[in-house]
Amino acid sequence: MDKIIEKKRFNKKTILTITGVVLFLALVAYGYNLSLSKVYKADADKISVSKVIFGDFEDVVLLNASVVPLTSVIVSSPEGGTVAEIFTENGASVEKGTPLLRIANPNALSSYTSSETSITEQINQLRKLRLDLEQNQRVMSQDMMEIENSLRTATRKYKIDSTLYSKKVITQQEFNISSQDYEYYQGRKRILKDAVKQENQSRVMQLQQIDFSITRMNQSLETIRQNIENMTIKAPVAGRLSSYDPVIGKSYGANEMLGKIDVLQGYKLQASVDEYYVNRVKEGQTANCEFNGKTYQLTVKKVIPEVTAGQFQVELTFEREAPEGLRRGLSMQIKLTLSDNSKSLLLAQGQFFQSTGGSWAFVVKDGKATKRTIKIGRKNYLYYEVLEGLQKDEEVITSSYDQFTQYDIIEIDK
Structure with a gap:
């Protein structure tokens, strides 16, 4: 009697196939999960980690300044x-x-010479006109003298003839001649007197205008000669x-700078400041610097707010006399105080700020760093002021985030 052999549900090949599919799905699931969490593995020696501390925040900024003359x-x-x-x-x-x-400048010199000649001719013409007016005044004065002399003669004869005529010594016709001469010279004197008065008024005005014009022309001549001398x-x-x-x-070119003259009456410092501080640096703020082992106090005297290449300029003067030995162009480091010290959470400066703008950071815990939203306030040459998102003694990656800005988790390999 034949024995019935039961057929196996899974043969070896089927089992291997199923196993392979399960492993593949597991890898796909792991990869998908990994992509969702965006984990980046970093070597501990290639990143910088800083601890959040609580202490005094010095609201200062370090600047590289150059020595320049107080006045140029x-x-x-x-x-x-x-x-x-x-x-x-x-x-x-x-x-x-x-x-x-x-x-x-031959062209300018030729123009100046031509103008000088023309103005000189005009001045000579005005001076001649002045002489003519003065000559006319003398002529009218002579005419007046002659008429007054003739009037005196006519007056004297008229008085004598009046006496003679009253005594019937001379005839009516002879008396009439004396009377007519007297009246004639009286009339001429009145007319000439009015003419002299009008002429004098006109002459005074003309002479004032001539003098004014000559003065202006002489000033123009002086300007031309000064330009030639310049x-x-x-x-x-x-x-x-x-x-x-x-x-x-x-x-x-005209008015182009040829050079400078430094007035040797003292020095000041000129520094470039990052535009980040453009609304915080103000005139009157204090600073200090060291030179030859001594500390000197400074005051911000001038802020030039125009930003060029990400920086603006400030000028600082020494509160007392400038130190001896300063020279134009000498570089000095100064510490500019923006406000008084205050207690704050502090995080060491690092390149992470360039990637995040201080809005988030990777916080380290148990060998992993996770992305966390934070808020950064002021900064100085050592620290950032932490306003929100971090606690004392927490650790933060402060080196550059350029390689892992798109990741949420960083696994740190020691």
Whole structure:
């Protein structure tokens, strides 16, 4: 009798297949879960971890400043042109009025000469007109003298003839002649007197206008001569010449800077500040610096808020006399105080801020770092002020996040 053999439900091949499928699904599930959590593995020696501390926050900023003269005067040429002669060199000490160089500008010189000639001719014409007016006054004065003399003669004869006529010594016709002459010269005197009065009023006004015009023209002449003289550039003040590098034949535009003269009456510091502090740096704030082993106090005297290449400029002066030995261009580090110290949670500065802007950070616990939202306030040259999101003694990755900004968890391999 034949024995019935039962067929197995799973053969070896089927079991292997099922096992492979299960392993594949497990790997897929693990990979999917890993992608959701976005875990990044980092070596401990390639990251920096800092602990949150509680202490005094110094609201200060370190600045690199340069020593510059307290006062500098720009040297420029009112007229453009090319350098014809150079009389001194950069770094030289000069007195006020010392010739520095001569600018040549043939076109401007020709224009000045032509204008000078024209104005001189106009002045000569006005002076001739003045002489004519004065001559006319003299003529009218002479006419008045002659009429007054004739009137005196006619008056005397009229009085004599009046007496003679009353005594019947002379005839009516002879008396009438004397009377007519007397009245004639009286009338001429009145007319000439009115004419002289009007002429004098007109002459006074014309002479005032002539004098005013001549004065203005002389001023124009002086300006022209000064412009010609200004082609020789002279030191406007006494001091030391700097930023001065003319070359024979080099062209300069009108009012273009040729150099500077540093007035040797003290120094100040000029520093560039990160735009992050543009609303916090103000005139009157204090700072300090060290030089030759001594600490010197400074005051912010000027803030130039225009931001260029992410920075703005400030100028600081010494509260007392500047230290001896300072030289233009010397670099110094200064500590600028923005406000008084205060107790705060502090986190060491690091490159993570460039990636997060201080809005979040990776907080380390048990070998793993997780992303957490935080809030950063002020910063100084050592620390950030922590406002929210962190507690004392918690640890934070403060090195650069460039490689793992897209991850939520960082596993730290020791």
